[in-house]
Amino acid sequence: MAEPASDPIVTLSNVHKVYLTGTSPVRALAGITLDIRRGAFIAIMGPSGCGKSTLLNVIGGVDTPSEGSVTVNGVQVLRLSDDELSDFRRDTIGFVYQFYNLIPSLTAAENVELPLAFAGASGAARTARVKDLLHQVRLDDRADHTPSLLSGGEQQRVAIARCLANNPDIILLDEPTGDLDRTTGKAIMELLSALNKSQGKTLIMVTHDPSVAAFAELILEMEDGKIVGSRKQGGVPT
Numbered sequence: 001m002a003e004p005a006s007d008p009i010v011t012l013s014n015v016h017k018v019y020l021t022g023t024s025p026v027r028a029l030a031g032i033t034l035d036i037r038r039g040a041f042i043a044i045m046g047p048s049g050c051g052k053s054t055l056l057n058v059i060g061g062v063d064t065p066s067e068g069s070v071t072v073n074g075v076q077v078l079r080l081s082d083d084e085l086s087d088f089r090r091d092t093i094g095f096v097y098q099f100y101n102l103i104p105s106l107t108a109a110e111n112v113e114l115p116l117a118f119a120g121a122s123g124a125a126r127t128a129r130v131k132d133l134l135h136q137v138r139l140d141d142r143a144d145h146t147p148s149l150l151s152g153g154e155q156q157r158v159a160i161a162r163c164l165a166n167n168p169d170i171i172l173l174d175e176p177t178g179d180l181d182r183t184t185g186k187a188i189m190e191l192l193s194a195l196n197k198s199q200g201k202t203l204i205m206v207t208h209d210p211s212v213a214a215f216a217e218l219i220l221e222m223e224d225g226k227i228v229g230s231r232k233q234g235g236v237p238t
Helices: 052-061 081-093 108-118 123-136 151-165 182-199
Strands: 010-019 024-037 040-046 067-072 093-097 170-174 202-206 220-221 226-232
Touching: 010 052, 010 202, 024 202, 024 226, 040 052, 052 067, 052 170, 067 182, 081 093, 081 226, 093 151, 108 123, 108 151, 123 151, 151 182, 170 182, 182 202
Parallel strands: 040 202, 040 220, 093 170, 170 202
Antiparallel strands: 010 024, 010 067, 220 226
């Protein structure tokens, strides 16, 4: 289990999640208690069905636990109304998924701009922010391309830029390199690691790939809905 942090950005206390499927309940999380410090880079590993993605979704406010408490960035998430929770996710948490989840009819710039529009940013502010974000992910020359004209790695860079649009404190990553070849995946992980180090973003990542998990400073091992072990490491591999 992760060590208690002096300034945790995520605190879970005795979190359970039970899904009712048919006549048999399925326990996805079984009493998770966890602190994650601000600015950490955490990888969560374990066999398929062990609860990794459920844990990520509970931290992100996408899924509601059956029992326990969840505090993210000082906010007790379970006490928020639906509207408050939507605003909280928009402003505090960025999501990056395996399959990018870009809108195919929109250009790279328009995909990145969407969260800014939802947040009510002015047109000029959106334009400047999008330009800066695409520069950060080295896609200045792809702004007007739709996803079908981008490689997998380029689409994932757009997804990362989009998740950064509202400057979230936490980035949740669910198999961010799972649909990429090893070389492209390594480039994506180097970009994410740089964001963690240069901007202090807290990264919490689910992965099955040890070479991807090697970029994290701490690996949490899950099994049957529980954290059964952890190991510290140095971070960016060579």
